[in-house]
Structure formats: C-alpha cells, structure tokens
Amino acid sequence: MSVHLPAPKEVRDLLAELLGRQVEISFAAPLAPGPESPATFAVYVDDYLRVSALMVLDVPLSAYAGAAIGLVPPNVATNAIRWNVLPPLLEENLREVLNVMVNLFHAGDADHLRLHVVHPAGGAVPQDVLARALTLGQRTDVSVDVAGYGRGTLSVVLVDR
C-alpha cells in the first residue's frame, strides 16, 4: 500500500468546496520554514500510527484558510500575518481545515490516514517534524490564492515509513 500524493487540482477542488469560495493554485518553491519564517505543520498518521505525511502552510495561508472557513474578516488574517502568529480563533478553524484535508490522501486504494497533531505557526515545532518537512522527494508545493483573502503557500510532503 502507499500514500497518495495529491495533485494541485485536487488541492484546489477540496479547498474551494471547503472554504466556499474560489481558489486558484499555481506551482511554488518548496517551503523552507525556520525561525524567521514560521509555518503550521499538520502531521498525518496511518492506521499503524506511523507518520505518513505532512502538510505545511506558511503564516499567510494558515491565516487566510483559518479566516475564510469561518467567514472571519480578512483584516484578522492580515494582523496575524503581521505578527507571524495565529490567534486562537484562526488556529481552531485551521485545525478543522487540516482535518478535512486528510481526504486529499484518500484516493483509490491508497492508505487510510488521519490527522494526528497540528503544530500551529508561531509555536514550537519538534525537530523531527521540521526535518521531515524539509525533505525533497515526494511532495507537492503550491501557491494558493483564496478569493477575498489572499495568497499563501502549501507543501504536502509524503514521509518514508
């Protein structure tokens, strides 16, 4: 069995449906999060609790997605981006976005995954998660433009098990 690597179109379709607004996708350079460029890390595990995939969102996409799903005014997201940290409301909303995004991995006979943990932007990130996020290989890196909010970057990274 294997983990399905979602294509950009699959990312766009799911986000557009979930956020209820137009979403545009274009290719982007892989995210390279670090102390000066924090990101949200979502860790997905398989049915044996093995870490199988990560989703990494920079602060702009974390804020825009967390705001858009709850119809939170865009200026709340803009402030979060300015301070490089998510307020609790956007953090809670983003967790639900990342929970639903697990469906991106469920294509055909691909392994069943579930959201295990979220490390929100601005908080501590375990070193092993950070290292896995930086690996090149099976990954999809896209720039995501959420209509009415703004643009950010998403990296979907499959993990060797």
Add this chain to the structure above:
Amino acid sequence: MKILVADDSRVMRQIVIRTLRQAGFAGHDVVEAENGRQAVELVRSEGPDLVLSDWNMPEMSGLDALSVIRASGSRVPFGFVTSEGTEDMRARAAAAGAQFLIAKPFTPEVFAAQLSTVLPPAP
C-alpha cells in the same frame, strides 16, 4: 422543527448551520452539542426532529451517541456529517440506525438531497 447539530468544532457547526440555510432549511430551530454525550442529553431534553452529527468527537463519538439514542427507544432521524466517508463507515452508520452520511467538504446541494428525505423545507 428542531435540528440538533453535534460537532466538537465550532466553525464546523457554523458551516453546517449555514449550509442548512443555503439548502433551503432556514427557519428551523437549531440546538448545538460539542460532543456525543451532550447530543444524547439534548435528544432527551430537546426532542429534535433531526440530528446531524460528526463522527469523531471527545467524550463520546457520534456512533456511540447514536447507539445510546437508539437504545433509549428514540427513532429521531440521524445523519452523520463527517470528514471521512469510507464504505466501512457508511455500513457501520447504517447498521447503527443512521439515515445517511455526508462527507466533508459538502455542498448545499448534497444537504438538500439528503435532508429532503427526512425533513420538510422551511415554509
């Protein structure tokens, strides 16, 4: 008519309620539960005409809540609104007495199609 929406995510409860409106079911009373145990209590105390419930919730899952509700003798229409919709989950939901399962993300059209079998549109 009264609809009980059970989900541990506040924003998802908002989305479900918004989608109900968009699907033509505006005007119904809505009560909210944050977990399965609360849902069981509210079915008893509020007597809703429909329950829309997440699957995975703290305290008590939606599936366990449904089992308790059915064991109490309630025949209230019950549908899952959950982040996954595998065949296995659909089978378990039906076996426990659920009328339908809607997978997230969903559209007002999906809500309208599923709910029209158990709930009249608002006047």
